[in-house]
Amino acid sequence: MSSPAVDLTQAALARFALGVPAGCSEALQNEVRHVLIDSFAVALGALRHPAAIAGRRYGRNSQVPWGARIWGTGEVVSPETAALVNGVPLRGYDFNDVYIGTGCGGHPSDIVPGLVALAETRHCSGQKMLDALVVGYEVIITMMDVIRLGASGWDYPNICAIGMTCAAARLLDLDESQTREALAIAVVPHFASLEIESGELNAAGDLTMWKRFNGSDAIRHAIYACLLAQANVEGAVRPFEGNFGFLAKTATHAEQRVALLDQLHPSKPLNAICRTMFKRWPVGSRGQSAIQAALEVRGQLGDPAAIREVRVFTGQDVHEHLVLKRSAPWAPTSRETADHSLPYIVAVSLLDGRVGVESFSPERVMQLRENGLLDKMSVIPDERLDGKATGFTSRVELTDLEGRVFTSVVKPQPGHRLAPLTDEEFEEKFVDSVTPLFGAERAAELISSIAMLSRMEDVGCFTEKLVAPHPLMDVVSQ
Known part of the structure; x- marks a missing residue:
């Protein structure tokens, strides 16, 4: 044989x-x-x-x-x-x-x-x-x-x-x-x-x-x-x-x-x-640049109630992933249909001036749908923005009620290798995410423990710290 x-x-x-x-x-x-x-x-x-x-x-x-x-x-x-x-x-x-x-x-x-x-x-x-x-x-x-x-x-x-x-x-x-x-x-x-x-x-x-x-x-x-x-x-x-x-x-x-x-x-x-790349905001990876662009033009405009029209220019890959593949990107119904909807991601950034996990709660999704901003938004593929090398970039352009046009500058998204997060930004993300359940003191202790992991003789010395201070009641949080 x-x-x-x-x-x-x-x-x-x-x-x-x-x-x-x-x-x-x-x-x-x-x-x-x-x-x-x-x-x-x-x-x-x-x-x-x-x-x-x-x-x-x-x-x-x-x-x-x-x-x-x-x-x-x-x-x-x-x-x-x-x-x-x-x-x-x-x-x-x-x-x-x-x-x-x-x-x-x-x-x-x-x-x-x-x-x-x-x-x-x-x-x-x-x-x-x-x-x-x-x-x-x-x-x-x-x-x-x-x-x-x-x-x-x-x-x-x-x-x-x-x-x-x-x-x-x-x-x-x-x-x-x-x-x-x-x-x-x-x-x-x-x-x-x-x-x-x-x-x-x-x-x-x-x-x-x-x-x-x-x-x-x-x-x-x-x-x-x-x-x-x-x-x-x-x-x-x-x-x-x-x-x-x-x-x-x-x-x-x-x-x-x-x-x-x-x-x-x-x-x-x-x-x-x-x-590897990291995410500054809890949305699909191809939506990070759009949030950055939306927050930039919101800072120029001031009052989101003055928006007449929003145009989102983005590469074909982003358009495919966050618009064409989605069943109803202009009418999301839940967290997961919203955080992978480019129109919603841009809209919530413009209205709230920040993006976090709470931006995609079912309650916020329904509030935003009733606001009417999604009806003023269009997404336009732009081949000049194609490619992952610059982090799937997007550009947001809006017109206010007086006809003035505000537009963002195309730049690498935070967390991309061309714009890496700093040590402080990683720790801010950790504190923002972990504090609600573990408390600020435990969050700070865990950051220190992660830094010390390479010196620990037994990984169990770290995992024993991952128990929440108060019992998890396993009540669903959307």
Whole structure:
């Protein structure tokens, strides 16, 4: 009997995951700190989101004597369950980091709750977890620059599952053979369809709740795959390069496969985590520039009651993502139809002069629809604004009742790599998000603890601080 052909991509990923030297440069450590502050800000600030409440309800079915804590309540569950439950609020308000690659895009920080859960369960040091996080980001972002998932109808969690598998294998000290099997178990049984991003609404007139579970379910599956491989369970022989493997399913061509293998070398400098973008406001990533532009022209106008007409100029990608794909962008009915509606995003910015989670409550959505500003708004594709290099820029132009025209200046959005958030802005986002549930004193303590994670001998010393001071009653907050 002949030996099975080697899956070069599977082997390269395993070698990369385990072969990257430990330890990060000071610059990289700072980027990791930003990712963690941002991720915990978003997740802890969304613990009252309906999807987060549903996740905790599920998690209570599998409590164990030892494992990982559910954030907010401190209930102990298996690491797979903790990865799922804690990952849901991270995606609750679509507020975590984002990377838009040349192949596809998504949210690399989906791996943070999974790595924290696994590190806590295995009593790993903070530095070991951070090293694994950097490896996971490197794999995810490298693959997003090569793999064109959307063209084949697959969603970004497929790639996050691969990155998480590599990171978890490193954290668990799997050997190279076990890591290859873990990748096979992770990639073949877990194909996440892009149908979750179809824009179709459920019976309640909202985007399906699974959008909030989609990423963390992939991370849960990656942990499960690593634990199975650690128990000597085998996966498919050629999960990436087989006739029906990942690369075939994603229509990845030969030259793209070569490019991927070239990047997956343990000696390459680790810098992918430096290329992720962060969100200043809790809306779709392609709406950030429009908010900045709307706030700028509002400052010029003064009184929003004097608006006669609003014109939003934006690139085709933004127009496709926040207008054409939406069922009724000029008539949103809920939080999730509003925070992915370009007309609504601009309108609430102009009326309120600020944008926060409360800007998309069902009550505010209905108030704004009755205001009439949406009827005065048009969205105009402008090919000069196309492209992700400048952060999916938009320009807002409005005319007042006297016929005067006010227009914004096109500039990179805050959080883009051309206009990075400062340390102070990351901390402001954290305080704004976390204080309502945890209080200002605990929020400040958590920021300090995140900065100290690399020196902690046990990640559990940090997660024990993630219990809210007052019991979560699990009353739904829209």
